[in-house]
Amino acid sequence: MSIVTLTANPSLDRTLSLPGPLERGSVARLAPSSTEPGGKGVNVSRAVAAAGADVVSVLPAADDDPIVRALQQLGLRLATAPIGQPVRTNYTLTEPDGTTTKLNEPGAPLDEATRSALAAAVAEHAAGARWVALCGSLPPGTPLDWYADLVRAVRPTGARIAVDTSEAPLLALLAAGPDAAPDLLKPNTEELAQLAGTTEAEVVADPEAALAAVAVLHERGVREVLLTLGADGALLSTADGELFSARPPAITVRSTVGAGDCSLAGYLLADLDGGSAADRLRSAVAYGAASASLPGSAVPTPAQVDGPAVRVTPGFAGSAPSLSH
């Protein structure tokens, strides 16, 4: 069975490697820079496709946009809705000590006809798919409850729905009612804090506060919550009351850009294989760690993913990650 991703706001990701610490107001001589097709759903698709699974990427882009050519070269199956503007460019500034700064453009607005075309493509490919993943920010002017509308539109197809978004679209989705609640939500600690109306520092410092916020998501109808914790791994909480946490193997971090997207891909791939909750979490953390060990927004191949090195434990408090990173 296949996976469908929607990237409402795709990007060309340009990675600029600084020779030293960023000095505002100065001229920096860069190492040769690289550009990769990106946006959260695109990254999920790239990782899923690299594992040999069937995936369709839905995105707004003109046929001759460089992102389309780049994704075609990777052999990805695309369903595009044409837009009259180039896809945005997002910049990643990397410093030698591993500090990464993202500068994301707003993206091209989507008119109503384009939104309808994208929604129709998602619904068409969802029929018969195992998962639909709705990923990333919404371009300027998009109704904030668009993801809620899409969840309701996809539901009758029987495909499971994963959402990975942030800020206002995330809040709107959770406020839209249980019929718009996804099967899987993949927040990071910053996004969980946004949902809980608290600060990331509090969520990170207090596992009880994090678990309380996750419980609220289940109350609102979300079946599974994959909370990514950066260097501390992730936790998976299911509506059936299963709770596991997992720590990644020791890695040298080269770029965290796209690590969350690869975690989602790892979860979906394990689910396609019929994996248990612990298996899905292990795969998510292994994929996230493998991605973070690669430069820019490169996605790992299965050979670069070390599942057995991930330590999965039941529960969260006590033996679980400290949430500090």
Ligand SMILES: O=P(O)(O)OC[C@@]1(O)O[C@H](CO)[C@@H](O)[C@@H]1O
């Ligand atoms: O602006 P958004 O949609 O929130 O995030 C876009 C983005 O930062 O997410 C991916 C990494 O997760 C990158 O490929 C891309 O540049």
